Amino acid sequence: xxxxxxxxxxxxxxxxxxxxxxxDLLRFAFWLARDRSVAEDVVQETLxxxxxxxxxxxxxxxxxxxxxxxxxxxxxxxxxxxxxPTVDVEEVEALGDPALASDGDAxxxxxxxxxxxxxxxxREPLVMQVLGGFTTAExxxxxxxxxxxxxxxxxxxxxxxxxxxxLTPAEDVE
Amino acid sequence: MSGALxxxxxxxxxxxxxxxxxxxxxxxxAACAECRRFRDETLALDGRxxxxxxxxxxxxxxxxxPVRRYALAASVLLALVVAGGTxxxxxxxxxxxxxxxxxxxxxxxxxxxxxxxxDSIAGVLDGADVDFDARLPIVYAAPCKFRxxxxxxxxxxxxxxxxxxMILPHVTVTKREKFSEDGLNGIxxxxxxxxxxxxxxxxxxxxxxxxxxxSAVRWAK
Numbered sequence: 338x339x340x341x342x343x344x345x346x347x348x349x350x351x352x353x354x355x356x357x358x359x360x361d362l363l364r365f366a367f368w369l370a371r372d373r374s375v376a377e378d379v380v381q382e383t384l385x386x387x388x389x390x391x392x393x394x395x396x397x398x399x400x401x402x403x404x405x406x407x408x409x410x411x412x413x414x415x416x417x418x419x420x421x422p423t424v425d426v427e428e429v430e431a432l433g434d435p436a437l438a439s440d441g442d443a444x445x446x447x448x449x450x451x452x453x454x455x456x457x458x459x460r461e462p463l464v465m466q467v468l469g470g471f472t473t474a475e476x477x478x479x480x481x482x483x484x485x486x487x488x489x490x491x492x493x494x495x496x497x498x499x500x501x502x503x504l505t506p507a508e509d510v511e
Numbered sequence: 512m513s514g515a516l517x518x519x520x521x522x523x524x525x526x527x528x529x530x531x532x533x534x535x536x537x538x539x540x541a542a543c544a545e546c547r548r549f550r551d552e553t554l555a556l557d558g559r560x561x562x563x564x565x566x567x568x569x570x571x572x573x574x575x576x577p578v579r580r581y582a583l584a585a586s587v588l589l590a591l592v593v594a595g596g597t598x599x600x601x602x603x604x605x606x607x608x609x610x611x612x613x614x615x616x617x618x619x620x621x622x623x624x625x626x627x628x629x630d631s632i633a634g635v636l637d638g639a640d641v642d643f644d645a646r647l648p649i650v651y652a653a654p655c656k657f658r659x660x661x662x663x664x665x666x667x668x669x670x671x672x673x674x675x676x677m678i679l680p681h682v683t684v685t686k687r688e689k690f691s692e693d694g695l696n697g698i699x700x701x702x703x704x705x706x707x708x709x710x711x712x713x714x715x716x717x718x719x720x721x722x723x724x725x726s727a728v729r730w731a732k
Contacts, residue, residue: 357608364566437566442685448563466528467557468564470659473528492526495553495560502556507522507549 351391354400355384361468365405368464369412371453382411405469406479409461444502451501459494462487521546529553530660530681558704562683606682606699607690610708613657613664614675614695620666621673621712623651632665639663641678644727658682667724671717676724680705689715703730 362383366376386407387394394403437449452460462480465471473491477484489510496506517539524536529550532540540547614620627649635652636642639662643649650673651666657679665676675697684706688699697710698718702725709721 357605357612360605361565364564367566368564445559445563448559449566452560452563463560464564467560472531472659488523488527491528492523495526495556498560499552499556502559504552504556507526508519510519510523 354397355387358401358404362404362408365464365468366408366412369409369461375415379408379411379415382415383407386411402469402471402475405465447501448498451498455494455497459490462490463494466491518546522549525550525553529557554704558683562685606684607688607697608692610677610697611692611695613655614710615693617653617664620651620653620675623666626650627652635663639678640731641680642729642731647727669720671714671720672711674716674720674724675710677708678728679708680730682706700725702728
């Protein structure tokens with residue numbers, strides 16, 4: 338079911354697809370940027386770019402990774418264009434963001450804060466995998482890393498979070 | 512398979528991608544209680560991880576989005592609204608939308624009337640690492656891919672009509688969520704380490720039926 342070419346009636350299926358996926362786009366952008374305003378800007382730019390390029394999406398089932406890829410690129414572009422300072426792990430303002438709080442589940446709040454403090458190179462593949470549904474091969478292609486490097490980063494990301502979850506971390510890998 | 516290096520290899524594989532393990536890793540897990548415990552812990556962590564990443568959107572959206580000056584942005588947003596999307600202003604569940612889209616793609620599933628052979632059902636459930644109470648009349652069972660993982664998509668006959676049941680071991684929901692879209696009514700329910708989506712056509716899903724479906728699910732260890 339490919340999105341039909343332009344026009345209002347043709348736009349409806351694509352619009353619906355974006356509608357469906359928008360919450361996760363916002364989440365993904367937020368976890369990448371660790372800043373709510375930046376995330377909202379990134380998603381808005383992503384929707385514009387996706388709308389203009391909608392004919393490139395041949396298979397709606399591939400919309401999710403396609404849009405996540407655009408999010409990643411728009412996020413990088415925004416930093417280049419606006420010369421935004423990179424956010425230091427110790428100074429992540431979003432650590433106080435109410436979206437991280439979970440009513441009655443302090444463990445979930447702690448886990449969110451721990452994810453937020455993961456270094457970019459660990460957090461990004463982890464979010465792509467768990468939230469985006471990317472395979473390790475797809476992450477490898479997207480991040481231009483070897484697959485063993487992706488596996489190591491994912492392992493280390495989870496290993497750090499094991500401690501927050503009250504588990505013993507595994508022995509690190511080379 | 513034994514030895515410190517091999518244990519480490521197994522834990523690297525499990526820690527990197529606990530949902531997709533090779534037969535060699537599975538074989539090691541079958542024989543190694545310590546690594547199996549590590550795998551179980553990692554799967555539990557992943558359930559929490561998914562819940563953590565799925566931030567509560569209503570909270571996230573409470574803040575007013577920045578005003579944009581680009582005419583293109585305005586035209587795109589207008590086009591989306593014209594096309595039927597008032598979504599920018601309405602909190603909703605992405606998961607519910609994806610479930611509805613999936614069920615709509617398998618519209619034929621609703622028309623099944625005859626109980627499936629036990630072997631066929633078992634094949635679908637085994638592939639999705641779940642079990643389901645065989646006493647319920649399952650008239651449709653298909654292995655489907657949902658959010659990158661293989662899941663069991665069932666249709667169960669009830670006294671209120673057919674119900675679609677999607678068993679989602681890799682998707683965590685924190686509370687019951689009702690949804691209604693395109694003539695489909697449904698409920699997302701937390702269930703063990705994952706969740707279950709129960710949908711009906713036209714009528715709302717009977718709460719007792721939904722509970723029956725959830726209690727029929729058994730997760731693989």
